[in-house]
Amino acid sequence: xxxxxxxxxNLAPDYSPDLPQGDWYAKGGWVDQGxxxxxxxxxxxxxxxxxxxEFPGIEQRSFLGYAFLxxxxxxxxxxxxxxxxxxxxxxxxxxxxxxxxxxxGTARRYSKQIKRxxxxxxxxxxxxxxxxxxxxxLCADDxxxxxxxxxxxxxxxxxxxxxxLEEKISIPSEFESKIDGNDTLQAxxxxxxxxxxxxEITGHSFENESMRxxxxxxxxxxxxxxxxRSGVELIAQAKSYYRCMPVDYKFLQPFLVxxxxxxxxxxxxxxxxxxxxxxxx
Amino acid sequence: xxxxxxxxxxxxxxxxxxxxxxNTMLTAVAVIAGVLLSAGTLFLLYWFRFKWKRSWHETxxxxxAIYILVDLxxxxxxxxxxxxxxxxxxxxxxxxxxxxxxxxxxxVFFVRYLLHSPIKTLLFYGLMIGxxxxxxxxxxxxxxxxxxYTPKPLTFEGSSENLSRTQIVPSLDTPIASGKxxxxxxxxTMMWKEIQNTLAKEPVIV
Numbered sequence: 001x002x003x004x005x006x007x008x009x010n011l012a013p014d015y016s017p018d019l020p021q022g023d024w025y026a027k028g029g030w031v032d033q034g035x036x037x038x039x040x041x042x043x044x045x046x047x048x049x050x051x052x053x054e055f056p057g058i059e060q061r062s063f064l065g066y067a068f069l070x071x072x073x074x075x076x077x078x079x080x081x082x083x084x085x086x087x088x089x090x091x092x093x094x095x096x097x098x099x100x101x102x103x104x105g106t107a108r109r110y111s112k113q114i115k116r117x118x119x120x121x122x123x124x125x126x127x128x129x130x131x132x133x134x135x136x137x138l139c140a141d142d143x144x145x146x147x148x149x150x151x152x153x154x155x156x157x158x159x160x161x162x163x164x165l166e167e168k169i170s171i172p173s174e175f176e177s178k179i180d181g182n183d184t185l186q187a188x189x190x191x192x193x194x195x196x197x198x199x200e201i202t203g204h205s206f207e208n209e210s211m212r213x214x215x216x217x218x219x220x221x222x223x224x225x226x227x228x229r230s231g232v233e234l235i236a237q238a239k240s241y242y243r244c245m246p247v248d249y250k251f252l253q254p255f256l257v258x259x260x261x262x263x264x265x266x267x268x269x270x271x272x273x274x275x276x277x278x279x280x281x
Numbered sequence: 282x283x284x285x286x287x288x289x290x291x292x293x294x295x296x297x298x299x300x301x302x303x304n305t306m307l308t309a310v311a312v313i314a315g316v317l318l319s320a321g322t323l324f325l326l327y328w329f330r331f332k333w334k335r336s337w338h339e340t341x342x343x344x345x346a347i348y349i350l351v352d353l354x355x356x357x358x359x360x361x362x363x364x365x366x367x368x369x370x371x372x373x374x375x376x377x378x379x380x381x382x383x384x385x386x387x388x389v390f391f392v393r394y395l396l397h398s399p400i401k402t403l404l405f406y407g408l409m410i411g412x413x414x415x416x417x418x419x420x421x422x423x424x425x426x427x428x429x430y431t432p433k434p435l436t437f438e439g440s441s442e443n444l445s446r447t448q449i450v451p452s453l454d455t456p457i458a459s460g461k462x463x464x465x466x467x468x469x470t471m472m473w474k475e476i477q478n479t480l481a482k483e484p485v486i487v
Contacts, residue, residue, distance in 0.1 A: 002487045007451045010484040014474050015467040024468070063480055067472035077361055091460055098465035109357070158465055159453035191433060194464070196441040196449040207486035211476075216487070221469045223448065226432070238472040268467035270453065277446040278462055280436045 004121040005200040007166065018264035019069070020144050022046070026067040031122070031241075035064050043068065052234075055218075058241050063206075063214050065240040069268065070258060072233050073145045076137065079103060079185070081227040086186045086251045096276040101229035102185030111263060114185070117138035117148065118168045119247060134249055135165060135256075136185070139231070146260045147232050148267075149251050158270050161256060168192055180247070187251040190227040190273070193220055203233075216240060225269070226280050227257065234259060236271050 017025070027048055029035030039053055053178070054068060079101045088099035103110060118135040135150035152168070155161040198219040204216045221239045227235040254274045260267040330340045363372035441449050447462040452470065457463045477485050 005451060006485050006487040008454060009470065009473045010477065012452045012454075012470045012473070015470055016474075019467065019471075024471065026471040026475040028472075028479040030480075031380065054360065063476070065472045065480070067468040067475065069466065069468040069471070074365075076365055078364070142466040144287040154457070154459075156456055157454050158450065158457065158463055162453065180419075187434075189433070191435045192437040193435055193439075194437065194441050194444070194447075194449065198451060200451075200486050204487045206481065207484060208481040210483075211481050211485070221451075223449075223464060223466050223468075225464075226435075228433070234466075236466045236468040238466075240472060240476065270463075270465045272457065272463040274460060274462050275446045277444060278437055280433065 002204040005198070007092065013266065015266060015268055018261055018266045020071065020261045022066070023041065023071050024069045028063070028065045030159045031062045031064055032060050039064075039066050052240070055239065055241060056066040057217075062100055062241045063211060065238075067238045069236045070234065071145065071269075072231070073139055073142060073147055073259070075095050075229070076141055076229075077110060079110070079138075079187075080106065081229055082186055084253050086250070088188055088279060090275040091254050092275075094276075096279070096281060097277065098188050098252075098279050098281055100186045100188050102187050102249070104184045104186075107179050107183045108181045110185075111178060113141050114138060116173075116181055118150070118165065118177055119173055120168065132247055133168075134247065135169060136179075136249055138187075142262070144262055145232075146262045147227075147248075148255045148256075148258050148260065151249075151251060151253060152256060154254060154272060160270060161272065162258070162267065163271065165256065183249065184245050185249045187227075187249075188273075190257075190271075190278055191226060191280060192226075192278050193222070193224040193243065195222050197221075200243075225271070232259060236269070 016026070025042060027035065027039050027042065029038065036055060036058070043050055044052060047068065049067065049072065050070065053068070055064065058064065072076065080103050082100040082102055082104070084095040088098050090096075090097045115137040117137055119134070120133050122131045122133050133150075133152050135148055135152070138147040138149060139145060150165055150166075152161065152165055155164055198221065201216050202219050203216070205213050207213065221238045222231070222236060224235040251273075254272070257271050257273065258267040259269040329335065330344075335343075359372055360369070363369045437444070441447065445463065446460065448458055450457065450463055450465050450474075453465055455465075473485070477483070
């Protein structure tokens with residue numbers, strides 16, 4: 001499992017060209033060569049508001065890998081809070097009442113801010129209206145960032161799901177990219193802070209000679225993500241060391257959300273929302 | 282629904298968090314600037330009245346006409362602009378000052394003219410107050426209030442071990458389990474690449 005994990009990571013592309021400049025920081029080194037001091041200094045300089053990174057129990061002879069990523073995307077015009085609760089239906093058909101944001105009757109106000117990237121009538125009889133797959137850019141007027149939400153089928157991996165969506169977006173659509181004045185939007189709110197330890201590699205050791213056969217005691221990813229009517233906020237840090245008809249755009253079923261630097265080929269945050277576990281209820 | 286100045290003092294919609302020291306400072310600056318701007322507007326109206334020797338009646342009608350015209354032409358743009366420059370409190374306070382002035386001046390002259398020509402006064406000021414009331418109820422203040430943003434509490438905070446229906450994947454090509462939320466973030470990959478490039482200097486073997 002650890003071997004497969006490391007193979008996947010080694011083959012993963014370098015995402016740094018696809019990240020907005022100034023939004024990220026990454027550093028690797030040895031503790032006895034002063035990497036912690038370097039990280040503290042650089043973080044204080046580049047991200048003065050970010051909390052000082054802590055590495056509890058780290059050994060003096062330990063290696064340290066650290067990365068920090070933050071994005072704050074403010075919608076030019078905040079979306080309305082939906083007056084009535086929306087109903088999210090997951091893949092198993094379970095329904096949950098949730099608060100949502102969007103617009104109903106005020107689409108024209110957002111005509112510059114929201115862009116339809118993809119829309120397809122999935123009904124076998126195309127004359128039927130109502131069964132759509134779609135993708136929207138929620139901040140099309142932002143020159144740096146792109147926030148995309150999409151109702152599409154899930155694939156075996158996030159990569160395949162993204163590829164499927166990219167292909168769909170690249171095909172010219174019968175729909176204009178500008179939303180219609182009668183369109184409505186309902187999207188759920190997300191706000192969570194998850195700390196995840198990659199147990200696939202913790203307890204194992206780096207086998208490379210240059211890595212001094214170091215064990216991996218901590219392989220931790222912290223993600224704070226918020227999507228609501230005002231915008232999107234993402235703060236993530238990773239560390240590893242040893243311790244030592246109108247069309248109704250309703251994202252009320254499983255959907256994809258990703259953040260991307262505008263014009264970049266790859267996103268830097270992807271989430272497939274399949275159930276209500278992380279939705280505001 | 283709260284209205285007027287109340288929300289302004291406790292929920293300044295500055296950036297994404299409403300409770301930092303800087304935001305409190307900015308709110309205080311906004312309140313002072315708003316008061317100065319409102320006072321300046323009042324001063325201008327007094328100056329207009331005496332300089333051009335117009336009655337209060339004419340002054341308030343002119344003021345109302347200018348306001349309606351500006352509102353019709355620019356609609357929500359001042360509020361959008363203020364929101365994006367973190368100046369919503371100032372602009373809202375300015376609007377509030379304008380409303381207060383218009384209402385008060387109309388009320389005063391309503392009483393004053395009522396004594397001289399009750400029917401005309403009732404008709405005129407009734408109509409004017411009705412228009413202003415309609416604008417106040419439907420226009421910028423309410424809209425500004427809708428734009429106010431206070432972050433809501435997190436829906437989940439803690440270790441992923443407590444999430445049974447959510448999967449965190451290290452790379453985009455990791456197979457995903459059916460029926461689960463899936464989250465991927467580039468920061469883990471960046472950290473791995475940093476280890477790979479600066480420490481291992483070759484593909485990492487675990």
